[in-house]
Amino acid sequence: MNGRIEWEIREEIGIITINNPPENYLFEPEFVPLDVLQKWTSEKTLKGILIYGKGKHFSAGGNLNRLFEIIAQEENLEKKLAAGNAIIDHLVNTNLPLVAAVHGVCFGGGLEIALACHIRVAAENALFATPETSHGLIPGLGGTLRLPATVGQANALQMILSGDMISTEEALMMGLIDVILPRKEVFGHAFNLLHSMIKNLEPGIIKSVIKVLKNSTSMPSEQAIAEETKIFCELARKEYSRRLSESEI
Amino acid sequence: MSWREKSTADVYQNQKYNVLTRSYHTLEWSVMDRIGHLVMTQPPSNKMTVEFFRDMNLVKKIILGTPDLKAIILSGKGRHFSSGADLDELLLKINQHAEAETFLQSNYTSLSYFETLQLPVISAIRGVCLGSAMELALFTNYRFCGEDTVFGLPETTFNLIPGIGGIRRFVNLSGKARALDYILTGRTFNSETALDLGIVDMILPKRELLSQAVDFAKWLPERYLPVMRRVYLERYKKVRGER
Numbered sequence: 001m002n003g004r005i006e007w008e009i010r011e012e013i014g015i016i017t018i019n020n021p022p023e024n025y026l027f028e029p030e031f032v033p034l035d036v037l038q039k040w041t042s043e044k045t046l047k048g049i050l051i052y053g054k055g056k057h058f059s060a061g062g063n064l065n066r067l068f069e070i071i072a073q074e075e076n077l078e079k080k081l082a083a084g085n086a087i088i089d090h091l092v093n094t095n096l097p098l099v100a101a102v103h104g105v106c107f108g109g110g111l112e113i114a115l116a117c118h119i120r121v122a123a124e125n126a127l128f129a130t131p132e133t134s135h136g137l138i139p140g141l142g143g144t145l146r147l148p149a150t151v152g153q154a155n156a157l158q159m160i161l162s163g164d165m166i167s168t169e170e171a172l173m174m175g176l177i178d179v180i181l182p183r184k185e186v187f188g189h190a191f192n193l194l195h196s197m198i199k200n201l202e203p204g205i206i207k208s209v210i211k212v213l214k215n216s217t218s219m220p221s222e223q224a225i226a227e228e229t230k231i232f233c234e235l236a237r238k239e240y241s242r243r244l245s246e247s248e249i
Numbered sequence: 250m251s252w253r254e255k256s257t258a259d260v261y262q263n264q265k266y267n268v269l270t271r272s273y274h275t276l277e278w279s280v281m282d283r284i285g286h287l288v289m290t291q292p293p294s295n296k297m298t299v300e301f302f303r304d305m306n307l308v309k310k311i312i313l314g315t316p317d318l319k320a321i322i323l324s325g326k327g328r329h330f331s332s333g334a335d336l337d338e339l340l341l342k343i344n345q346h347a348e349a350e351t352f353l354q355s356n357y358t359s360l361s362y363f364e365t366l367q368l369p370v371i372s373a374i375r376g377v378c379l380g381s382a383m384e385l386a387l388f389t390n391y392r393f394c395g396e397d398t399v400f401g402l403p404e405t406t407f408n409l410i411p412g413i414g415g416i417r418r419f420v421n422l423s424g425k426a427r428a429l430d431y432i433l434t435g436r437t438f439n440s441e442t443a444l445d446l447g448i449v450d451m452i453l454p455k456r457e458l459l460s461q462a463v464d465f466a467k468w469l470p471e472r473y474l475p476v477m478r479r480v481y482l483e484r485y486k487k488v489r490g491e492r
Contacts, residue, residue: 193430196431197429205409210429212417213416215406225354228413229350229357229412231410232412240340
């Protein structure tokens with residue numbers, strides 16, 4: 001099962017590859033076991049994570065047949081969905097910049113993974129959709145929360161209720177993606193963009209920035225400000241002693 | 250320099266308004282024709298020192314107590330808006346101060362009230378506007394800038410982060426992708442990019458910056474002010490992530 005999601009570290013960037021061609025279906029809601037992902041991301045020098053799909057597509061999302069199989073076998077679907085959400089939460093809580101390089105189809109669960117990222121770089125041929133409602137379901141991996149937060153309620157409702165496909169131009173207009181590139185340049189551009197952002201920084205600084213950003217939406221503002229101040233002071237103390245020790249030499 | 254920058258006094262030349270002025274070491278507050286002018290007065294760089302924040306806290310009380318204000322215009326004396334915090338002093342202060350967190354939070358509140366003021370606050374920005382100075386400008390409602398203004402949040406290149414709300418406000422205005430790029434690389438950007446990013450509302454000729462800001466403040470329709478106050482309150486709630 002691990003073979004369907006691959007991990008590689010290149011120049012301090014962790015690369016998650018969805019490798020289940022041709023459609024890159026997510027085999028389970030928990031598309032990679034949490035303990036495996038935790039082990040991968042525990043690397044101290046890691047400064048960012050890039051997610052992309054091998055082959056022709058990013059990911060067509062969850063496999064409906066597999067979903068009904070889970071129900072037929074009376075496995076606990078709630079638990080499985082919760083596990084899937086835990087995977088996405090874990091990625092978000094690494095406090096690393098997350099970039100999705102999207103090409104081909106990016107549907108359902110695939111789109112929900114991309115939505116958890118800070119930056120979405122898309123190929124000209126990319127297509128986006130949340131087709132769950134046409135199968136009598138709803139997006140189950142945080143899409144109902146992250147899609148309106150990203151594109152606004154009006155666009156999100158249209159996408160979720162109609163299940164219609166969205167082209168890259170429309171996606172760019174509504175803020176679902178940040179840049180459109182020729183298919184061949186997507187991965188390289190996404191990698192270079194992330195690399196240029198993180199190359200000169202300590203992992204601690206990067207994580208502080210992302211954490212402050214995350215707090216601003218997940219915490220009441222007074223608490224977020226107090227937390228921001230605390231993080232700043234910690235960094236300032238560290239920087240002060242670093243300068244002291246440098247001047248002593 | 251062939252051109253001469255217009256100062257607040259020039260703009261009001263030959264006009265006999267009742268001018269009320271209060272000077273602090275690093276700031277000057279004056280009210281002319283119901284428009285408040287807050288000027289940072291430590292050129293060339295108008296650094297935001299510990300003293301600056303103390304003065305800001307003092308002038309805050311005066312501003313909150315000034316009745317019948319129509320708008321506030323924030324600017325820097327001389328060529329630049331401000332180059333931001335005095336880093337050496339700040340690092341020293343945080344290390345010596347037992348309650349550095351409290352001290353920093355009071356810095357935050359000495360600026361953040363611009364958002365809750367429910368009055369149009371306009372930043373007139375020229376020259377450099379870096380680090381904490383950009384964060385200061387982001388607390389205001391309008392940002393007008395001169396042609397060759399330099400913006401940026403370079404904190405990460407000093408192993409620090411923007412510490413007075415700049416990350417959240419930059420992201421809210423420009424989106425995660427572009428804001429994170431500028432914050433993590435710490436690189437500066439010019440007026441055109443700032444306009445494109447939604448950081449500034451207007452680019453103006455440098456020498457007209459202040460007078461245009463005054464014109465804009467005067468133009469603000471009187472009877473819509475209560476409505477605008479409500480708009481600011483809503484916008485403020487949105488920035489704070491409240492619904």
